[in-house]
Amino acid sequence: xxxxLFSAFMLHSWEATSVVAVAAGVVGFFVVLRGSTFAAxxxxxxxxxxAAAAALLGTSTLLGAGVFSFLAVGALARWGxxxxxxxxxxxxxxxxxxxxxxxxxxxxxxxxxxxxxLFGEPLAVSSAYLWPTVGLAAACTGLVLVSYRRLLLTSAxxxxxxxxxxxxxxxxxxxxxxxxAATTLALPVVGALLVFSxxxxxxxxxxxxxxxxxxxxGLSVLLALVTTWAALVGAYWSNWPLGFFVGVAAVLxxxxxxxxxxxxxxxxxAPAVGSSR
Amino acid sequence: xxxxxxxxxxxxxxxxxxxxxxxxGAVVALVCAPVGVLAVLRGQAFAGHxxxxxxxxxxxxxxxxxxxxxxxxxASAAAGAASMEGLGARQRGDxxxxxxxxxxxxxxxxxxxxxxxxxxxxxxxxxxxxxxGSIFAVSAANWPxxxxxxxxxxxxxxxxxxxxLLGSVSPELAAARGVRARLVSAMYLGALAASVALSALTIGxxxxxxxxxxxxxxxxxxxxxxxxAMAWAGAIAVVSVWAGIVLAYDSYSWPPVGRGWPVxxxxxxxxxxxxxxxxxxxxxxxRRQPAGRGS
Numbered sequence: 001x002x003x004x005l006f007s008a009f010m011l012h013s014w015e016a017t018s019v020v021a022v023a024a025g026v027v028g029f030f031v032v033l034r035g036s037t038f039a040a041x042x043x044x045x046x047x048x049x050x051a052a053a054a055a056l057l058g059t060s061t062l063l064g065a066g067v068f069s070f071l072a073v074g075a076l077a078r079w080g081x082x083x084x085x086x087x088x089x090x091x092x093x094x095x096x097x098x099x100x101x102x103x104x105x106x107x108x109x110x111x112x113x114x115x116x117x118l119f120g121e122p123l124a125v126s127s128a129y130l131w132p133t134v135g136l137a138a139a140c141t142g143l144v145l146v147s148y149r150r151l152l153l154t155s156a157x158x159x160x161x162x163x164x165x166x167x168x169x170x171x172x173x174x175x176x177x178x179x180x181a182a183t184t185l186a187l188p189v190v191g192a193l194l195v196f197s198x199x200x201x202x203x204x205x206x207x208x209x210x211x212x213x214x215x216x217x218g219l220s221v222l223l224a225l226v227t228t229w230a231a232l233v234g235a236y237w238s239n240w241p242l243g244f245f246v247g248v249a250a251v252l253x254x255x256x257x258x259x260x261x262x263x264x265x266x267x268x269x270a271p272a273v274g275s276s277r
Numbered sequence: 278x279x280x281x282x283x284x285x286x287x288x289x290x291x292x293x294x295x296x297x298x299x300x301x302g303a304v305v306a307l308v309c310a311p312v313g314v315l316a317v318l319r320g321q322a323f324a325g326h327x328x329x330x331x332x333x334x335x336x337x338x339x340x341x342x343x344x345x346x347x348x349x350x351x352a353s354a355a356a357g358a359a360s361m362e363g364l365g366a367r368q369r370g371d372x373x374x375x376x377x378x379x380x381x382x383x384x385x386x387x388x389x390x391x392x393x394x395x396x397x398x399x400x401x402x403x404x405x406x407x408x409x410g411s412i413f414a415v416s417a418a419n420w421p422x423x424x425x426x427x428x429x430x431x432x433x434x435x436x437x438x439x440x441x442l443l444g445s446v447s448p449e450l451a452a453a454r455g456v457r458a459r460l461v462s463a464m465y466l467g468a469l470a471a472s473v474a475l476s477a478l479t480i481g482x483x484x485x486x487x488x489x490x491x492x493x494x495x496x497x498x499x500x501x502x503x504x505x506a507m508a509w510a511g512a513i514a515v516v517s518v519w520a521g522i523v524l525a526y527d528s529y530s531w532p533p534v535g536r537g538w539p540v541x542x543x544x545x546x547x548x549x550x551x552x553x554x555x556x557x558x559x560x561x562x563x564r565r566q567p568a569g570r571g572s
Contacts, residue, residue, distance in 0.1 A: 094483075094549075106532075191388070193330075197385065247382050
């Protein structure tokens with residue numbers, strides 16, 4: 001039943017999901033740390049709109065998703081600074097989704113495309129898609145790792161970072177861009193609605209398992225890889241949507257993290273970074 | 278007369294589904310507006326959105342089981358409210374994380390349920406109808422549900438108006454009142470869940486946040502008094518839904534001719550436009566700080 005799992009056809013899927021998992025694990029670690037959960041949920045909806053537009057115009061999904069996640073990031077960064085942050089995020093999210101549904105409804109395969117863009121279709125990864133994915137993943141993990149210290153500092157102590165000449169607003173913008181890039185490459189595989197689960201499930205568990213940021217980051221990537229691999233096997237075996245497995249795995253990781261915390265029961269020696277948020 | 282015809286395409290006022298949609302849309306909008314104002318003031322936009330995503334699971338399950346979607350929407354929103362109530366006392370960051378994890382799991386489950394109903398029943402439209410909805414497709418059989426969800430929600434807002442506002446301005450002070458504050462907050466979550474279920478019925482599960490949060494946020498830019506803001510929110514919500522219905526009806530003659538654009542798209546776009554205009558107005562002439570700002 002699983003004999004075709006490593007056939008040439010599936011090889012691209014393995015490679016693509018692994019790349020997606022590494023990027024989501026790294027970016028997601030900071031999403032959890034900085035408490036940008038809602039933003040990380042909203043940006044993929046922008047990518048959905050872009051993918052829908054690309055389907056309508058017949059251009060590359062990655063290109064469409066990339067352009068529109070950039071627009072979503074711009075809208076969040078521009079309008080989210082003043083007023084109520086979560087209201088802006090919610091409205092950006094729904095207008096993006098609604099526009100995406102409009103694009104798809106004007107096209108010819110409304111229902112089928114809507115489903116695959118929202119919930120993912122990993123078994124159809126082509127080789128043309130692979131190299132842009134690798135490039136984008138390298139760019140966004142690079143961006144995050146280069147600004148590792150700034151991201152830690154601005155999330156742990158924004159006032160201190162401001163005094164040190166690091167602008168929290170600028171760091172936030174670049175970080176949202178990294179979320180946008182990770183989203184763009186994950187969208188065709190995992191789907192717009194569940195990219196987010198991959199970004200917060202593994203890092204949340206990793207942070208519960210260890211208080212050291214470096215170790216937690218590595219663990220987060222590892223758990224994300226395990227999640228997508230398991231999801232790929234599950235999707236291949238059952239033919240069910242990959243997003244289902246990712247969503248359920250994220251819940252399991254979270255429960256595992258909570259369980260480990262309860263089991264440990266000792267006061268942690270080092271205060272967890274960012275727990276004040 | 279010709280202007281009237283340009284706005285309202287021929288047959289608009291004699292069309293049965295359109296009339297039904299106008300009435301039901303207005304009722305749902307009027308329930309969502311006051312509940313939404315409280316949600317925005319209490320900083321619960323994310324919770325409201327989580328409910329929206331969770332209702333997609335119930336809606337998908339209802340399609341698979343062949344029962345009325347509103348039942349699924351309401352049941353799953355209630356389950357969401359119950360689990361959220363259990364998390365009430367947590368820190369903000371942790372609360373967001375749990376909310377996110379739960380809604381991710383719910384969406385994953387929706388993916389499976391929609392996949393199953395697509396493959397087993399051949400109803401390929403289920404994904405679109407549950408997630409993005411269409412008010413034209415809501416049958417009159419849903420009226421008992423709409424009223425039995427909407428009226429209690431409004432009753433909660435009316436009965437617990439003052440304690441709810443206190444909770445939005447000063448959570449500490451409200452918490453100091455002890456047991457009653459918890460009861461009030463639990464009842465409010467129930468009202469929020471009911472409104473989300475209604476909104477999901479009219480404009481689709483994943484878009485339902487728009488009707489809840491959008492008019493409310495726009496109204497709070499127009500008036501800082503909660504009572505007046507609720508009135509504004511009601512007006513904005515009704516106008517958005519009605520104008521959305523008019524535009525969707527007109528869009529049957531737009532390309533691609535004969536298919537029409539999704540009515541939910543128009544409603545969401547209008548709500549967002551109202552918010553953008555209201556914010557631009559606020560920026561142009563600064564007002565007093567609205568109550569509960571900086572949540």
